[in-house]
Amino acid sequence: MSATMMACMALDARVAVRAVASADAARARAFAARFGVPDSHGSLAELLARTDIDAVYIATSTRDHAAHAIAALAAGKAVLCEKPFATSAEQGLRVLGAAAQHRRLFMEAQWTTALPAYRELLRIAARRTLGAPLQLHSEFGIALDPASHRRLFEGEGAGVLLDFAVYPIVLALQALGPVRSVHAAIERNAAGVDVHASLQLVHAGGGQSQLAASLVATLPNRTSLSCTHGNVQLDSPVMGAERLHCRATTPIQTPAHATGGAGQRAMAALRRQRWARRLREALAGGGAGEHSFGADRYAPQLSHFVGLLDAGALASELMPPGTSLDVLRVVDAARLGADLAMAG
Numbered sequence: 001m002s003a004t005m006m007a008c009m010a011l012d013a014r015v016a017v018r019a020v021a022s023a024d025a026a027r028a029r030a031f032a033a034r035f036g037v038p039d040s041h042g043s044l045a046e047l048l049a050r051t052d053i054d055a056v057y058i059a060t061s062t063r064d065h066a067a068h069a070i071a072a073l074a075a076g077k078a079v080l081c082e083k084p085f086a087t088s089a090e091q092g093l094r095v096l097g098a099a100a101q102h103r104r105l106f107m108e109a110q111w112t113t114a115l116p117a118y119r120e121l122l123r124i125a126a127r128r129t130l131g132a133p134l135q136l137h138s139e140f141g142i143a144l145d146p147a148s149h150r151r152l153f154e155g156e157g158a159g160v161l162l163d164f165a166v167y168p169i170v171l172a173l174q175a176l177g178p179v180r181s182v183h184a185a186i187e188r189n190a191a192g193v194d195v196h197a198s199l200q201l202v203h204a205g206g207g208q209s210q211l212a213a214s215l216v217a218t219l220p221n222r223t224s225l226s227c228t229h230g231n232v233q234l235d236s237p238v239m240g241a242e243r244l245h246c247r248a249t250t251p252i253q254t255p256a257h258a259t260g261g262a263g264q265r266a267m268a269a270l271r272r273q274r275w276a277r278r279l280r281e282a283l284a285g286g287g288a289g290e291h292s293f294g295a296d297r298y299a300p301q302l303s304h305f306v307g308l309l310d311a312g313a314l315a316s317e318l319m320p321p322g323t324s325l326d327v328l329r330v331v332d333a334a335r336l337g338a339d340l341a342m343a344g
Contacts, residue, residue, distance in 0.1 A: 020032050160195055
């Protein structure tokens with residue numbers, strides 16, 4: 001992700017990368033040379049001691065995110081931290097406490113929350129354009145080779161819940177609101193790490209979410225939000241979707257031909273014709289809208305963060321700290337693999 005974000009930062013004229021840090025000084029030097037960064041450091045402390053750094057982007061191992069974020073905030077730096085920003089809600093509270101104590105901008109890098117297509121889906125839900133939102137279905141799963149993706153399959157901070165499931169969870173929270181209960185079915189590998197998960201969330205304000213995430217199966221990777229008067233779907237691939245399909249519907253009433261007679265026989269005959277069924281599907285397909293993220297799918301997130309920094313803001317309205325914490329609360333509940341009520 002550090003290399004990926006370096007490519008993204010190169011597209012934003014407001015961003016100048018002054019230095020990089022790694023626990024391995026040689027690795028830091030190689031990374032700096034690769035991307036033309038002026039300085040490199042063999043420790044986070046050395047980087048945080050610099051006075052020419054306004055913000056720090058954290059893309060270290062998941063297990064270290066919270067500690068590194070707290071250190072950066074205490075040093076007076078704004079922080080953009082890769083997801084998940086902590087491995088538990090308890091740990092997340094300490095990070096957010098540090099941000100509040102030192103009055104520094106903190107934002108979790110949940111990049112999909114800034115994508116235009118995702119923002120449009122949430123606007124449709126909030127404005128009730130298609131009626132009350134009632135059902136979210138979202139899944140993200142790719143079959144990965146454990147040998148080449150070791151960090152996801154073993155060790156602290158590993159697992160599908162923290163790496164993949166957080167994406168549909170944050171969308172569920174933002175589309176349907178706080179969660180009242182969580183039911184989860186979790187598959188674990190021999191090391192006890194969660195590798196496949198199915199979650200059902202019941203939301204306090206009404207509505208339900210069916211979510212799935214997997215490191216061992218390639219899922220259809222679709223997202224749809226069903227409302228009382230229609231539904232909206234993110235086009236594939238759902239991670240980085242740029243097209244949105246909206247279909248408005250009205251409650252079905254008993255048609256006149258249902259009472260019998262020639263009309264009913266004619267409709268039954270049409271339903272037996274494949275071309276007629278295809279035509280009906282096409283007419284009911286709804287409209288598709290293009291919502292491009294531009295040259296780089298991470299650019300909307302970076303642009304948003306830099307804008308917050310320039311404005312002196314302490315938090316993001318696209319990814320509020322409270323939402324980041326609520327995602328971890330859902331993960332904590334799902335880890336227990338039982339039907340659980342969520343604390344407020």
